[in-house]
Amino acid sequence: MANLFRGTTRNIGPRGPFFFVPATKLPLRFADFVGLLLFAVYLCVNGFDNSVRRPCGFLLMRILLLADIHANWAALNAITEPFDVCLVLGDLVDYGLEPSPCIEWVRQKATHAVRGNHDHGVAQNVRVQGRGGFKYLTGVTRPITQERITAADRRFLGNLPITKRANLENSRFLMVHATPRDPMDEYTIADVDFWSRRLQDIDANVICVGHTHHPYVLEVGDKLVINPGSVGQPRDGDPRASYALIENQRVELKRIEYPVEETVKTVWESNLPEPAKAMLAEVFRTGGIAKPDSSKVRSEAPSTMTMQQ
Numbered sequence: 217m218a219n220l221f222r223g224t225t226r227n228i229g230p231r232g233p234f235f236f237v238p239a240t241k242l243p244l245r246f247a248d249f250v251g252l253l254l255f256a257v258y259l260c261v262n263g264f265d266n267s268v269r270r271p272c273g274f275l276l277m278r279i280l281l282l283a284d285i286h287a288n289w290a291a292l293n294a295i296t297e298p299f300d301v302c303l304v305l306g307d308l309v310d311y312g313l314e315p316s317p318c319i320e321w322v323r324q325k326a327t328h329a330v331r332g333n334h335d336h337g338v339a340q341n342v343r344v345q346g347r348g349g350f351k352y353l354t355g356v357t358r359p360i361t362q363e364r365i366t367a368a369d370r371r372f373l374g375n376l377p378i379t380k381r382a383n384l385e386n387s388r389f390l391m392v393h394a395t396p397r398d399p400m401d402e403y404t405i406a407d408v409d410f411w412s413r414r415l416q417d418i419d420a421n422v423i424c425v426g427h428t429h430h431p432y433v434l435e436v437g438d439k440l441v442i443n444p445g446s447v448g449q450p451r452d453g454d455p456r457a458s459y460a461l462i463e464n465q466r467v468e469l470k471r472i473e474y475p476v477e478e479t480v481k482t483v484w485e486s487n488l489p490e491p492a493k494a495m496l497a498e499v500f501r502t503g504g505i506a507k508p509d510s511s512k513v514r515s516e517a518p519s520t521m522t523m524q525q
C-alpha cells in the first residue's frame with residue numbers, strides 16, 4: 217500500500233487526480249483508491265475466511281477452543297466458526313473410528329495443541345483392558361485407531377507438548393489437557409476451591425483445559441478456567457458437539473448439531489464387538505448421559521463470561 221502513495225499524481229481534466237501504481241503503470245483514481253481501502257478494511261473486520269481475518273486479527277480476534285475430538289470426524293467437520301487462533305486441548309483419538317482426518321485437521325489448522333491421555337496412549341501403543349464403561353470402549357477402539365493412523369500421525373500425537381503457553385488478547389494463556397498438576401490424567405470438577413488450590417503458583421490469566429467432556433467457564437480469583445467440553449463425545453447429556461469461542465475478551469460456550477448417525481454408521485460398519493457398538497451408539501446419540509462419569513462433574517457455570525486481564 218505504501219507504494220501506491222509513491223506513485224505519480226497527475227491532474228487530467230475533470231475526472232480529477234490519478235495515482236499510478238508503479239508496478240503496473242495503471243491509473244487509479246483517488247476515489248477508487250479510497251473505495252478499495254474501505255473494502256480492504258471491511259474484509260479485515262468481517263472477513264470471509266481465516267486467511268483474510270488473520271492479518272488483522274488484532275481488530276477482532278476470535279479464539280476457537282476445542283477439546284476431546286476423539287476421532288469423531290462428523291462432529292469436528294460441523295464446527296465451521298471462522299477463527300484467528302485455534303487451541304486444541306488434547307484427546308484427538310480413541311472412541312471414534314475416523315482418527316486420521318481429525319489428526320490432519322489439527323495438524324493443518326490448530327495454532328497450538330497439547331497432548332491428551334488418549335493421544336499419549338495411542339502414540340506409546342499402550343494396551344488398555346477394561347470390563348465396562350469408557351475404559352472398555354478405549355480398550356476395544358484403540359486397536360482400530362492404531363490400524364487407521366499412519367506412522368506420521370502417531371509421531372504427531374507423541375510430539376504434542378504436555379503443556380503450552382501463549383500470549384493472546386493481552387492475556388497469558390496456559391493450555392493443558394487435564395490440570396497443571398497432572399497434565400494428562402487428573403479428573404477435575406467445576407469447583408472454585410479445587411481450582412484455587414491448583415492455580416496457586418500458576419502464572420497465567422486464562423487456563424484452558426479439557427478431559428472431563430463437560431463444558432464450563434469458572435472464575436477463580438483473577439484467573440479464568442475454560443473447559444470447552446468435548447467435540448466428539450460430550451458426556452453432559454447433550455449430544456451436540458461442544459466448543460468455546462473467545463472474542464473480544466468474552467468467552468462463550470457453544471453447541472452445534474452434527475450428523476450423529478454418520479458417526480454411528482462408522483461404528484456399526486466396524487469389526488468392534490457388538491456390545492461396544494451398542495454402547496458407543498448410545499453415547500453418541502444421548503451425549504453420554506447414562507454413563508457413570510457424568511455424575512462426577514457439575515456444569516453450572518454461565519455460558520458466557522468476560523475475561524479478566
Ligand SMILES: [Fe+2]
Nearest residue numbers: 284307334427
Ligand atoms: Fe477425552
